[in-house]
Amino acid sequence: MKILIKLIATAASKGRRNRLAILAGSLFVVFGSLNATLASANNQLQLLDQVIAIVDDDVVMASELKERIQQVKVNIEKSGKSAPPMQEIQQEILDQLIIENIQLQMAMRAGVRISDAQLNDSMLRIAQQNRMNLLQFKEALESDGISYNATREQIRKEMLLQRVQQGNVNQRVQITDQEIANFLSSEEGQSMTAPEYRMLHTLIAIPGGADRATVAAAKAMADALYQRIDNGEAYEKVMSSYSQLKINDLGWRKAADLPSLISSLATTTTEGGTASPVQSASGFHLVKLLDKRGDGEVIPQTKARHILLKPSAIRNEAATEAEIKQLRQRIIDGEEFEDLAREFSEDIGSALEGGDLGWTSPGQLVGAFQDAMDSTQPGDISPAFKSQYGWHVLQVIERRDKDVTDDIRRNIARNHIHQRKYDDELQTWLQKIRDEAYVDFK
Secondary structure (H helix, E strand, O other): OHHHHHHHHHHOOHHHHHHHHHHHHHHHHHHHHHHHHHHHHOOOOOOOOOEEEEEOOEEEEHHHHHHHHHHHHHHHHHHOOOOOOHHHHHHHHHHHHHHHHHHHHHHHHHOOOOOHHHHHHHHHHHHHHOOOOHHHHHHHHHHOOOOHHHHHHHHHHHHHHHHHHHHHHHHHOOOOHHHHHHHHHOHHHHHHOOOEEEEEEEEEEOOOOOOHHHHHHHHHHHHHHHHHHHOOOOHHHHHHOOOOOOOEEEEEEEHHHOOHHHHHHHHHOOOOOEOOOEEEOOEEEEEEEEEEEOOOOEEEEEEEEEEEEOOOOOOOHHHHHHHHHHHHHHHHOOOOHHHHHHHHOOOHHHHOOOOEEEEEOOOOOOHHHHHHHHOOOOOOEOOOEEEOOEEEEEEEEEEEEEEOHHHHHHHHHHHHHHHHHHHHHHHHHHHHHHHHOOEEEO
């Protein structure tokens, strides 16, 4: 019965919604009459499903609402929290199903699709986040009584919803440079973009109420350990030579999140260095700054230009390779790289700029191009080489080390502001499409 009603609802246009409601109602009259007739002969027949809302050109079924309510109830039970009144849960979930239905219809009209390959990638990421492979993930779901295939389709639906939301909401989010500057100067912004440190910590403990001799012995041991490290021995090796000592990896933390005794050492110790022993009531502390990020982030950058030729139906692979080698020889013979790039390069993005790619960072370009660029000295012309795009020849113009700390902080600020604005705009947009949709409760 659900399939029949779905077909009628999908075929109806907005101008025929009243007729759709009559048809759906008539269908229930037919089934109701049939049910009553059969019930008089056999009381075992029951109504399996029914429409609870017509939403534009589709419907929401009672079975969908029932299934979602059951999921919510299970989640509430697992969380140990008290459940709201059932009427409140039912109304909230029905509203959610209606809004999802509207968005899925938008996705269908726009031709948005999630391929099996994209879905498989998402399933794999979810499995990996739970430290499982796909087979283990499937077995874990089924052991909890959850259908793997149903989970796949639920994730496909969520991906469709996300695509529709991003396509309609991202364009509504605008961020100015002044907003970024204001955020970075705020207390929240400074805290969020503060550098992070990874520290190793070892305590040479002093028992409570220890006498001077015990304290002196602990200090002598701490000084001796530090001296060995200062002379070139590895921190980890030195500490491991004493079974009673334990190395604690404090993980990545901002200075404000570290114990006050260690916080000051994070900002004054050189990366990879060990601070001299520090005493507290509990003993002597030896701390190594293993790594830091978010401050003094320097990356190598390369400025290069290139010429790209692509094999085609009228120029096969061998001919393309031969032609790029000829262009390389013309450059070596004295012709200007930029002039040849403007005339021959088939990279639309850089040809008009004489093949100039600007400053690029590691990982920004495809592997074959990155390898060729890394192996070419500034001012030199690379041998002809092939990438997934075609045949290239490149020239390295210059290299530099760039401090990108400010760029990283601005990106953090931009992402935070974008997410905050996106959440606000999403709720506004969802309310808008809900208000504009035709919804008829049955």
